[in-house]
Amino acid sequence: MVNQKPPTSKQVRAKPMAVTMIMVAGTILLVCAGVISITLGAASITPETVWQTIVAYDESLTDHQIIQEIRLPRVVGAVLIGSFLAISGALMQGMTRNPLAEPSIIGITDGAALALAIMFAFFPSVPYAGSLFAAFIGAGVGTALVFLVGSLAKGGLTPAKLALAGVTIGAFLSAISSGIAIYFDVAQDLSFWFAGGLANIDWPRVQLMLPVALIGMVIALWLARSITILSLGKDVAQGLGQRTVMVRTVGIVAVMLMTGAAVAVAGTIGFIGLVIPHITRALVGLDYRYIVPCSAILGSLLLIVADILVRLVNAPYETPVGAITALVGVPFFLYLARKEGRGV
Amino acid sequence: MKRTIWIYVAIVGLIICVFLLSLQMGTMTIAPLDVWRTMMGEGTDQHALVLFEFRLPRMVTALLVGAGLAISGAILQSLSRNELADPGILGINAGAGLAVVLFIYFFQGSSTSLGETVFALPIFAFVGALTAAFLIYTLAWKKGVTPIRLVLVGIGLNAGFTAILIVFQLRMNPDDFMQATVWLNGDIWGTSWTSTLAVLPWMLLLIPLVMAQARNLNVMRLGDPSAVSLGIKVERTRRRLLVWAVMLAGASVSVGGAISFLGLVAPHIARRLVGPRHQVMIPTAAMMGALILLFADMVGRNLLSPSEIPVGIVVAVIGAPYFLYLLMKTP
Numbered sequence: 105m106v107n108q109k110p111p112t113s114k115q116v117r118a119k120p121m122a123v124t125m126i127m128v129a130g131t132i133l134l135v136c137a138g139v140i141s142i143t144l145g146a147a148s149i150t151p152e153t154v155w156q157t158i159v160a161y162d163e164s165l166t167d168h169q170i171i172q173e174i175r176l177p178r179v180v181g182a183v184l185i186g187s188f189l190a191i192s193g194a195l196m197q198g199m200t201r202n203p204l205a206e207p208s209i210i211g212i213t214d215g216a217a218l219a220l221a222i223m224f225a226f227f228p229s230v231p232y233a234g235s236l237f238a239a240f241i242g243a244g245v246g247t248a249l250v251f252l253v254g255s256l257a258k259g260g261l262t263p264a265k266l267a268l269a270g271v272t273i274g275a276f277l278s279a280i281s282s283g284i285a286i287y288f289d290v291a292q293d294l295s296f297w298f299a300g301g302l303a304n305i306d307w308p309r310v311q312l313m314l315p316v317a318l319i320g321m322v323i324a325l326w327l328a329r330s331i332t333i334l335s336l337g338k339d340v341a342q343g344l345g346q347r348t349v350m351v352r353t354v355g356i357v358a359v360m361l362m363t364g365a366a367v368a369v370a371g372t373i374g375f376i377g378l379v380i381p382h383i384t385r386a387l388v389g390l391d392y393r394y395i396v397p398c399s400a401i402l403g404s405l406l407l408i409v410a411d412i413l414v415r416l417v418n419a420p421y422e423t424p425v426g427a428i429t430a431l432v433g434v435p436f437f438l439y440l441a442r443k444e445g446r447g448v
Numbered sequence: 449m450k451r452t453i454w455i456y457v458a459i460v461g462l463i464i465c466v467f468l469l470s471l472q473m474g475t476m477t478i479a480p481l482d483v484w485r486t487m488m489g490e491g492t493d494q495h496a497l498v499l500f501e502f503r504l505p506r507m508v509t510a511l512l513v514g515a516g517l518a519i520s521g522a523i524l525q526s527l528s529r530n531e532l533a534d535p536g537i538l539g540i541n542a543g544a545g546l547a548v549v550l551f552i553y554f555f556q557g558s559s560t561s562l563g564e565t566v567f568a569l570p571i572f573a574f575v576g577a578l579t580a581a582f583l584i585y586t587l588a589w590k591k592g593v594t595p596i597r598l599v600l601v602g603i604g605l606n607a608g609f610t611a612i613l614i615v616f617q618l619r620m621n622p623d624d625f626m627q628a629t630v631w632l633n634g635d636i637w638g639t640s641w642t643s644t645l646a647v648l649p650w651m652l653l654l655i656p657l658v659m660a661q662a663r664n665l666n667v668m669r670l671g672d673p674s675a676v677s678l679g680i681k682v683e684r685t686r687r688r689l690l691v692w693a694v695m696l697a698g699a700s701v702s703v704g705g706a707i708s709f710l711g712l713v714a715p716h717i718a719r720r721l722v723g724p725r726h727q728v729m730i731p732t733a734a735m736m737g738a739l740i741l742l743f744a745d746m747v748g749r750n751l752l753s754p755s756e757i758p759v760g761i762v763v764a765v766i767g768a769p770y771f772l773y774l775l776m777k778t779p
Contacts, residue, residue, distance in 0.1 A: 204600070204603075253772050253775065253776060256776050257775055257776045257778075258776065258777060258778065265775060268531075268532055268775050269772065269775060271532065271537065272768050272771050272772055272775065273768070273772070275708060275709060275764050275768055276764060276765065276768035276769070276772075278764075279633075279760070279761045279764030279765050279768070280761075280765065282629070282633045282758070282761055283633075283757050283758075283761045283765075285629075286626070286629060286630060286633065286757070286758065286761075287752060287755060287757065289626075291625065291626065291629045292622055292625050292626075295614065295617060295618060295625075295629075296618065298614075299614050299615075299618055374607060374611070375607070423615060424611075424614055424615055424618065426611055426614065427611040427612065427614065427615045430607060430608055430610075430611030430612075431611075433607070434604055434605070434607060434608035434611070437600075437603075437604040437607070438587055438601055438604045438605075440600075441588075441597060441600030441601050441603075441604055442587075442588070442590055442597060442601070
């Protein structure tokens with residue numbers, strides 16, 4: 105739909121100062137936000153208690169237990185999911201050279217929703233981990249379908265075709281899941297899951313995400329250099345002897361792993377994958393070896409802050425986190441749309 | 449020209465077939481002969497009630513809504529020169545949906561009887577659709593409105609509306625939630641002549657207006673520079689056509705719910721059948737849309753009988769694979 109202009113070599117050059125700043129300041133902010141997030145909630149907890157819990161955990165203290173069992177996994181989950189979404193967005197935008205590419209447009213969420221609808225309707229007794237796994241598979245199938253159709257298309261996997269295939273397959277899958285949800289009366293359960301956010305994250309769920317996180321991030325970092333070349337344009341990349349099909353396939357697998365895990369655990373959290381990579385590119389230049397880690401940090405930061413707002417906006421009720429990220433994301437998307445929509 | 453006439457005849461024939469089939473089918477099957485007798489005024493009272501008060505108004509509404517969405521999609525696709533454009537993707541459905549959800553959230557639980565809802569819901573949906581379109585147009589404005597910006601802004605706003613929508617939807621009680629969900633999936637739920645009468649005037653008013661602009665649409669599809677050089681006031685024409693497209697969509701979704709894909713698929717099929725000239729393409733798209741929606745409504749009513757599947761779901765399940773097929777074939 106929209107093509108990025110090929111970057112000049114000057115733009116590609118990294119800005120080491122900015123990278124260091126993001127790494128250092130970002131990490132410090134991340135820790136601060138994490139502590140704030142832990143102190144917030146029905147039981148008010150001081151930062152000292154948080155520190156105490158980490159250095160000297162005392163099982164007999166309620167505060168320590170709350171932190172350990174409820175608040176800490178929520179923060180860790182936010183860090184993981186925020187970075188998943190941001191890295192996935194960065195990879196997708198780099199691979200497709202489509203500035204509007206974003207995990208939620210390519211059928212991932214809808215695939216997961218369909219799998220969950222099937223689970224809720226036909227296997228209601230399956231334990232949580234089973235549903236989680238199903239959602240994960242569904243996310244994978246959704247993505248695979250999109251890329252399959254995209255690559256079966258005449259003329260190959262152009263950005264426009266990818267977006268079209270994503271929107272269409274998303275609508276197709278979500279129509280089926282709505283049908284199932286309405287027929288079997290599980291629509292509200294499904295919506296709750298998808299608006300779910302980070303409230304229900306516990307250690308087992310974090311553990312489920314960890315291996316995925318490791319694999320996905322290692323692939324992302326390993327691919328980063330190739331993505332930079334790919335982002336110069338397919339012709340340039342092929343001219344430089346890159347096996348573009350291989351890079352894209354591996355990249356897609358990484359995206360699938362990370363967004364699949366994010367959707368399965370926290371539902372729909374849109375726009376982080378759109379906004380963060382753009383901001384990161386503006387700050388550190390177009391070298392994906394720096395974009396990937398910096399996006400991860402900024403993505404985590406955004407999600408933790410959003411998760412804090414979730415609890416403050418309409419306390420004691422939690423606002424769906426997707427609504428908060430949309431609050432930031434929609435204006436940004438509109439800004440991009442106005443900017444990119446110039447002569448394309 | 450001869451080919452076009454044959455295509456018209458074929459589509460009308462199909463519509464008539466589906467119409468007759470749909471008349472008989474339902475929770476209560478009415479034999480063809482009984483349908484004939486009832487139509488002639490000689491049937492039983494029960495048959496007359498089912499046919500004249502339930503099935504016929506619903507089917508006529510389906511025809512009108514299908515035509516309205518298809519024409520709206522055809523206009524939007526030509527104006528934005530983007531095959532992806534459809535009232536649903538542009539955020540118009542989501543705008544209408546948000547208005548409907550807000551209505552159900554704030555008023556439903558408190559007082560209104562069902563009778564009032566039947567009148568109030570379409571009005572809210574219509575106003576929501578118009579507001580969404582106004583927002584899209586204003587936000588896409590930057591010394592004029594380029595087509596691609598219109599589509600992108602629409603996609604963005606769509607996401608925004610959906611986010612707000614979910615906040616309210618999650619706080620509803622299960623009954624209201626279900627009503628909202630069904631509406632959001634597209635459902636011809638007005639089974640009375642009232643809802644037919646709510647759409648009919650809009651179609652009668654807007655379809656001739658659009659047809660009168662067919663020539664301008666042909667030119668605008670070629671792009672702004674050609675349009676300007678041919679002496680068309682591009683911005684004004686675009687704005688006018690856009691308003692009409694939105695009104696068509698708004699009127700349609702107000703009684704048909706948020707049906708997506710119809711506005712996408714019907715114009716596509718029409719263009720493949722009769723080519724891009726709007727003078728013939730728009731009527732073809734309208735008939736195609738009416739046919740698809742009538743068929744989808746019949747399937748939705750009968751497939752899992754006695755419970756109904758919202759017609760929008762049937763449309764998406766039929767429409768999406770066709771669209772993917774098109775996507776794979778076009779270079």
